[in-house]
Amino acid sequence: MRGRNLPYLLIAPAVIFLAVLFFIPLVQTIALAFETRSGPGLGNFVRMADDLNFHDAVVNTFRFVGLAVPLQLAAALGMAMMLRHLGKGRDLVLWIWTIPLGLSDLAAGLIWLAILNDKGYLASLLFHLGIVSEPQSWLTYESPFALFVAVVIAEFWRATAIVIVILVAGLQLVPKEYAEAASVFGASPWRIFTRITLPLMKPSIQSALILRTVLAFEAFAVVIAIGGRNFPVLVSEAYNWQNFNQEPSVAAAYAVVVMGLSLAATALWLRLLRTPAEQRG
Amino acid sequence: MAGITIDGIRKSFGNTTALEAVDLEVADHEFVALLGPSGCGKTTLLRIIAGLETQTAGRVLIGGRDITGLPPRARGLAMVFQNYAVFPHLRVRDNIAFGLKMTGADTARIERQVKRTAGLLQLEKLLDRYPAQLSGGQRQRVAVARALAVEPAVLLMDEPLSNLDALLRLDMRAELKEVLREAGTTTIYVTHDQTEAMALADRIAVLHSGRIEQIGTPSDIYHTPATRFVGSFVGSPPMNFLANGTRILGIRPEDLDIVPNGDGMAFHVSVVEPLGAQTLLTGTANNQMIRVALAGEHHIPPGADLHIRPRPDRIRWMDAATGRALPAGTEPTP
Numbered sequence A: 001m002r003g004r005n006l007p008y009l010l011i012a013p014a015v016i017f018l019a020v021l022f023f024i025p026l027v028q029t030i031a032l033a034f035e036t037r038s039g040p041g042l043g044n045f046v047r048m049a050d051d052l053n054f055h056d057a058v059v060n061t062f063r064f065v066g067l068a069v070p071l072q073l074a075a076a077l078g079m080a081m082m083l084r085h086l087g088k089g090r091d092l093v094l095w096i097w098t099i100p101l102g103l104s105d106l107a108a109g110l111i112w113l114a115i116l117n118d119k120g121y122l123a124s125l126l127f128h129l130g131i132v133s134e135p136q137s138w139l140t141y142e143s144p145f146a147l148f149v150a151v152v153i154a155e156f157w158r159a160t161a162i163v164i165v166i167l168v169a170g171l172q173l174v175p176k177e178y179a180e181a182a183s184v185f186g187a188s189p190w191r192i193f194t195r196i197t198l199p200l201m202k203p204s205i206q207s208a209l210i211l212r213t214v215l216a217f218e219a220f221a222v223v224i225a226i227g228g229r230n231f232p233v234l235v236s237e238a239y240n241w242q243n244f245n246q247e248p249s250v251a252a253a254y255a256v257v258v259m260g261l262s263l264a265a266t267a268l269w270l271r272l273l274r275t276p277a278e279q280r281g
Numbered sequence B: 001m002a003g004i005t006i007d008g009i010r011k012s013f014g015n016t017t018a019l020e021a022v023d024l025e026v027a028d029h030e031f032v033a034l035l036g037p038s039g040c041g042k043t044t045l046l047r048i049i050a051g052l053e054t055q056t057a058g059r060v061l062i063g064g065r066d067i068t069g070l071p072p073r074a075r076g077l078a079m080v081f082q083n084y085a086v087f088p089h090l091r092v093r094d095n096i097a098f099g100l101k102m103t104g105a106d107t108a109r110i111e112r113q114v115k116r117t118a119g120l121l122q123l124e125k126l127l128d129r130y131p132a133q134l135s136g137g138q139r140q141r142v143a144v145a146r147a148l149a150v151e152p153a154v155l156l157m158d159e160p161l162s163n164l165d166a167l168l169r170l171d172m173r174a175e176l177k178e179v180l181r182e183a184g185t186t187t188i189y190v191t192h193d194q195t196e197a198m199a200l201a202d203r204i205a206v207l208h209s210g211r212i213e214q215i216g217t218p219s220d221i222y223h224t225p226a227t228r229f230v231g232s233f234v235g236s237p238p239m240n241f242l243a244n245g246t247r248i249l250g251i252r253p254e255d256l257d258i259v260p261n262g263d264g265m266a267f268h269v270s271v272v273e274p275l276g277a278q279t280l281l282t283g284t285a286n287n288q289m290i291r292v293a294l295a296g297e298h299h300i301p302p303g304a305d306l307h308i309r310p311r312p313d314r315i316r317w318m319d320a321a322t323g324r325a326l327p328a329g330t331e332p333t334p
Helices: A003-033 A043-050 A052-084 A090-097 A105-116 A121-128 A144-172 A176-184 A189-200 A202-217 A221-230 A234-243 A248-272 B042-050 B092-102 B107-120 B136-149 B166-183 B194-200 B218-223 B228-233
Strands: B004-013 B016-026 B031-035 B057-062 B077-080 B154-158 B186-191 B203-208 B211-216 B240-244 B247-251 B256-259 B265-274 B278-285 B288-295 B305-310 B316-319
Touching: A003 A248, A043 A052, A043 A248, A052 A090, A052 A144, A052 A189, A052 A202, A052 A234, A090 A144, A105 A121, A105 A144, A105 A221, A144 A202, A144 A221, A176 A189, A176 B077, A189 A202, A202 A248, A221 A234, A234 A248, B004 B042, B016 B042, B016 B057, B016 B211, B031 B042, B031 B194, B042 B077, B042 B154, B042 B186, B077 B136, B092 B107, B092 B136, B107 B136, B136 B154, B136 B166, B166 B194, B186 B194, B194 B218, B203 B218, B203 B228, B211 B218, B211 B228, B228 B240, B228 B247, B228 B316, B240 B288, B256 B288
Parallel strands: B031 B186, B031 B203, B077 B154, B154 B186
Antiparallel strands: B004 B016, B004 B057, B203 B211, B240 B247, B247 B316, B256 B305, B265 B278, B265 B305, B278 B288
C-alpha cells in the first residue's frame, strides 16, 4: 500500500476529477458536433457556417483576440518593468493593479456597461461638461466599432492583471546582473530591454500569451454584458445555438472550432517562443 | 591615458555608512586590488566607479575626465562580474562581441576582436556554444574575453575567481595575470582573498569598515602593515600580536626563529602541523597565543618547550589603543 503505489494514489483524485469533468464531456462534445440525423458527418459545421451571424462572429473574435492580447502584453510588460524600478510601495502598486483579478468577468462587463451606456457615467460626465448636448448611445448594433472598442477596453481592464502577475514572476527570475552588464558594455535602456531583458523573459511571455490567447478566444461574459447579441463572437454564438435555437449539436460544432483555435494558438506560441535548453540561464 | 581618481567617495544606505570618504589614485596601466572582508565596502566602491551605484558624495575621474554623473554606458569601461553575467541567450561569439556591437563598431573590427580575445583566452573552439554548454571556468573566460574585446581603458573585476574551485582558480589567476599584462589595461580588482590580491596586484588597497586602511605594494602590505587589521587580514597564518604595555609587537610567523634555550622567549608548543613546504607550530609565549612557521620539515613533538626570537628588522610596533603602527624611530627595543 505505502511506498511505490502511494504517489499514484495521491494523484488519483485529480486524475479522476479531470477524467469525469473534462475528458468525458470533451469526447461527448466532439461526438455531438459530428453527429447528424443521417449518421456521422459535417452537417452541424455546415449549418454553423451557413448561419447569418457566423461570419461576424469569426471576424469579431479574431479582431478581439488580435487587438486585446497584444495590448495586454505590451501594457503588462511596461507595468512589470516600471514595477522593477520601484523600491518602497512596490507591493502596494502591484496589489492595486491586480484588483480586477478578483472580479468575475460578468461583474467587469457590467461595470464597463455602467460607465459606457447611454445613461452611464461617461455620458453624464460629457453632458455635464457640455461636450455633448444630449445622452449618447454608443453601444448599439448601429455602431459596431464603438461596441468593439468598449469590449476591448473592458477586457483589457479586467484581464491585463494576470499577464502582469505572470511577467512580474518571470522578471524576478532574470538576475539584474545581466542588465547591469549590458549597461556597462554600452547598451542604452531601450537596447537592454530589447536585447537582454525581453529575450530572457521569453518563457514567461510564452506562458502569458498562451493563457491570454486561449481565454480571449473563449471570451463570453464581458462580451454579452456590453454587446449582448449585437456583438456576436464564437462562444456567444455557441450559447445562442444551445439556449435560444435549442440546437446542442451546432453549439458543439462551435465549441469544437473554439477548441481547435485554442490548440492552434497554443501550438503557435509554443513554437514561436521556444527557448532551447542550451539557451536557458 | 586612463588613470582613475577616486575623490572623497562616500556612500550611505539609510543610517549605515558603507564607505566613508574614500580617496584612491590608480595610475595608467596599473593593477590595483581592493582587498577586504565581506561587507567592507569594496564591491560598493567598484559599483560606484562603474556607475551601477550612486555615491552619496565625492567624484570619480577617469583619465582626468569627471564621470561622476554619467550612466555606466558612457563611462568607457568594462567589467567582469562575480557571477560572470554572461548572457545565456547569446552564443559565446555574440557575448564577446556584445560591447563592440553596442558601441557601433564595424563588422571587420568586431570579427578581428572576437578572434583575438577568443585566442587569448582559448575560446576559439567554443565560439558557437551557448554559456549553458560551458564549464564554470570557460564561462569565466568568456566574461573576461567580453571585457577585453572592447579594449577598455579601465577594467573592473568583481571577485572574478571566487566561483571557481581551488585548482582552477590557481590556473586562472596565472592566466589572468599574463593576459592583463599584455592588454596593459588599468585594472581595479575586488577580492576578499589576500593571496589573489598579493599574486596579481601592483598595489593593494586594504578596506575595512568602509575605510582604506592601507595602500601599498604587496610587499609593503605584507611586511609593514599600517594597522593591526591589515597584519591580521593579510597573510596566512596571520601576523602574531603580542601585548607589551601600551604597545603591541607584531611579527610574522615566519620571522620567528628557534633559538637555543636561555635565549629569546620561552615557547610552549601545543599543535604541530606539517604542511610540506613549512611546519606550522601553534603554542603560547608569555601566556599569549603565537604561531611559528618554520621552513621545511621539522620533527618537533607537541608539548615541546622551545625558545623563540623575533628577527629585529621584521618587528612591527603598534599602538595598543589605536591599532596603528608607530612611526619609525619611536619603537621601543624588544
